[in-house]
Amino acid sequence: MRNIKLILEYDGTKYSGWQKQKNSVTVQGTIEKAIEAITKESVELIGCSRTDSGVHAKGYTANFFTNSKIPIERFYIAINAKLPEDIVILSSEEVPEDFHSRFNCIGKTYCYSVLNRVSYPAMYRNYLYHVPRKLSIDEMKKAAESFVGTYDFNAFRNLGTEVASTVRTIHRIEVEEHGDIINILVTGDGFLYNMVRIIAGTLVEVGLGQKRSDQIKVILESKDRNRAGKTAPARGLSLDKVYY
Amino acid sequence: MRNIKLILEYDGTKYSGWQKQKNSVTVQGTIEKAIEAITKESVELIGCSRTDSGVHAKGYTANFFTNSKIPIERFYIAINAKLPEDIVILSSEEVPEDFHSRFNCIGKTYCYSVLNRVSYPAMYRNYLYHVPRKLSIDEMKKAAESFVGTYDFNAFRNLGTEVASTVRTIHRIEVEEHGDIINILVTGDGFLYNMVRIIAGTLVEVGLGQKRSDQIKVILESKDRNRAGKTAPARGLSLDKVYY
Incomplete structure (x- = not known):
């Protein structure tokens, strides 16, 4: 059988996340139906990660097996x-038969976008977390540095899927200002449930002066979810790149 | 009476343009109703320009007269x-009584956004004109320079409101590349009906090699609408700034 790797973009606003569910419209379910319509086969689309309801993706990776003879360069069209x-x-x-979107993934980059101005957003409103009070970007940048490295991120996850280990490595976090939009770019080897959204929520609290930038290490060491910041809303998050 | 100047942002996707119409939901009509709900007066909101159905704004200016005593810094909230x-x-x-959003306007900056890649946009799709074939940005930049100056723009307008003169001045056009997004920023003293969208449509045709960059001056001189490019779709256009 042929193993087909897809790179895809989606606006998660109207979907109940990536993963197929009964009685809910999901990204996985919607794409599987589209593939089945053209291959006339029953298909299971393997995704690189579960994204939550409302979360977007610009470079999501998925793969599936097929006997279809459609030429590879025509498949996505x-x-x-x-x-x-x-x-x-x-x-x-077309990729080797042993390629697996989730198991072979060695890293991901997420982008979390904040709109920092008094008025709520009218344009791009499904892609932004609105923070009306002025953020200190310098403090957010300092705090962001504290996440870089290999740590037990238990304080920065919500209960979801059970995991063997809560240790993850963050290679890089950048806090970029573009006018009143602040992008938090996080690259790591893997992420726990809601980890990027809790990191973003914590950085926003630092930017508002509700937490100090030098508290991040202490919160990490505590492994206590209650000491980290709130989970920032789904709509600000996008999975930008997946590495193999 | 107090004269109140508002700066506003809107996502034009669901509106039949700025101007109030019977049996259509418009931006002007929607804001007038909101103002009337708080002032309990009948209000006429004067806008800086008519925008078409589907066109957006990041810095639209409008003004209205009121006897309301609401403190000025609370008005927009x-x-x-x-x-x-x-x-x-x-x-x-609060502005002097003779301030008029349209008559006093001395210039505007519009931004026209193109997505140049094979696949259509899933994210930001209401804000982008999708052009699947590769554009030559260098040719588009060369062509853009030819629009700068004072010309009769009759070839670059569609029939709409009658105007006394079709001569306008463009101060500046920039073609900026951000990954696969191309922003065309146009600043001028005033714009004819659909002028920015026809300029954008013509620049896209130059980028595709369907027109040459050195033809712009000839098209301007011809004053013939049929010689300019197609009107690019409304969704790519946003009124970014208005000058007084």
Whole structure:
């Protein structure tokens, strides 16, 4: 069988997250139906991670097996013709049979976007977390540095799937200002449930002066979820890149 | 009476443009209702320009007269509480009685956004014109320079409101690349009906090699609408700044 790797973008606003569920419209379920419509086969699409309801992706990776003879360079165009406008396949590639979108993933970059101004956003409102009070970007940058390294991130996860270990490595965090939009870019080897959203929520609390930048290490060491910041809203989050 | 100047942002996707119409939901009509709900007066909101259905604004300017005693710094917050999520007032300011949003306007900056990649956009799709074939940005930049100056722009307007003169001055056009997004920023003293969208459509045709960059001056001189490019779609356009 052929193993097809897809890179895709989606606007998660109207979806109950990535993972297929009964009685809910999900990204996985929607793409599987589109692939089934063109291959006439039953398909299981393997995704690189579960994203929550309302979370977006610009470079999500997924793969599936098929006996279809459709030429590889035509595959994504054929699937796109069956997809709604808020999901799009950017590329399709044939990969070795042992390639697995989740197990082979060695890292990801997420982008969390904050709008920092008094008035709520009218444009781009499904992609931004609105913070009306002025944030100190310098303090947020200092705090962000404290996350870089290998730590037990138990304080920065919500209960979801059970995991063997809560130790993860963050390679890089950047806090970028573009006018009144602040992008928090986080690259790491793997992420716990809601980890990026809790990091973003904690950095916002630092920016508001509700937490100090030098408290991050202490919160990490405590492994206590109650000491970290709130989980920032889903709509500000986007999975930008996946590494293999 | 007090004359109140508002600066506002809106996502034009769901509106039949700025100007009030019977049986259509418009931006002007929606904001007037919100102001009337808080002032309990009948209000006419004077806008800086008519924008078409689907066109957005990040810095639209409007003004209205009121006897309301609401403190000026609270005005926009009170109006926002009555507005839907796709319209937001960014600031309110008390101005002299003779200030008029349209007549006093001395210039505007529009931004036209193109997504240049094979696949259609899933994210930001209401704010982008999708061009699947590769554009030559260098040719577009060369062509853009030809628009700068004072010209009769009759070839670059569609029939709309009657105007006394079709001569306008463009101060500046920039073609900026941000990954696969291309922003065309146009600043001028005034714009004819659909002028920015026809300039954008023409620049795209130059980028695709369907027109040459050195043809712009000839098209301007011809004053013939049929020689310019197609009107680019409304969703790519945003009114970014208004000058007084």
